[in-house]
Amino acid sequence: MTVTAVRKDPANLTMTLEAEFDVPPARVWQLWADPRQLERWWGPPTYPATVTAHDLRSGGRVEYHMTGPAGDKPRGYWEVVEADAPHRLVFRDGFANADGTPNTDMPLNDVKVIITELGGGRTRMSIASIFPDAAAMEQVLAMGMEQGLTEAVGQIDAILVERAVGSETRA
C-alpha cells in the first residue's frame, strides 16, 4: 500500500497527496536527488523524462525534457527554492523553450515535498502542489502528457471512488 491520502482543494487549486514507503527517508530522498532515478518516475511511460542538469540545492536548478511518442520533446525546469536532505524539497516547476530558457507564457507550479520518518524503516512523503490559477493547471495537463494521463486516470478511477485509502497492493 502506498498512497494513503489525497486531498483536492478546488478553491485553492491545491492537491495534497501522502504516500508511504517501506524504506528509510534517505532512500526516498534519492528518488529526487539522483537524476537517473528521477528520470525513471517523473514522466509517464509514454513520455519518459531525461534530466540534463541537476543541482538540487536551495537556489539550484534542474533541467529536463520529456520525449513523446511522436518524438516531441517538451522541456521543463525546476527552480529549487529549498532543499534540505532528506526531509524537505520546495521547487517551482516550469516549462522551458527549446533553448532552455523559461517559457514565460506557460504557467508555474509550486511543489512542496515533505519526507518524514515513520520508524521501522518506513517513510511518509507528502506532496503539495499549488497552481496559480485553474487555467495554469489546465495548460500543464494539456502539455505533452495527455496520453499517459489518460492511462493513469483509467487505472486510478477505482481508487478515487474509494476515497484514498490506497486499496492497491503491490508485490
Add this chain to the structure above:
Amino acid sequence: MVVSVQIAPPDFDRMFGALADPTRRDIVRRAIDGEEGVAELADHYPMSFAAVQKHVAILERAGLVTKERIGRRKVVRADLEGLRIARRLLDQYEGLWLGRIDRMTALVAPARKEPDR
C-alpha cells in the same frame, strides 16, 4: 506542442470558484436529479430566497447549472458536462501524481522486504 483535451475551453477559474462554496455545491447536488425551482431550493437553506437566487446565478454563470422551463415552471438543472470537465481536470492532475508514486514505489521495491504483519 500538444493538443488540449477540452473541446471548448470553459472558464475554469469561474467554475472552481463557484464550487468552492458549500451551499453552492449542495445546490449542484440537488440540481443533478433536479426538478426543483429556485423557490423550492431556497426551502432547504437557512437563507433568503434572494441569497439562494444569487448562488444559483453564480453557478449558472460558471456553466454548472441551467434554468430550464418545464411547462409553467422553471427548474434548476445541473449541467453535467460542465461538472464532468471540472472533475476531470483535478482527477487528471491527481492521476499524474499517482502514476509517479507508483513508479517511485516500483523503484524502491527491490530494497524492500515483505511486511511481516
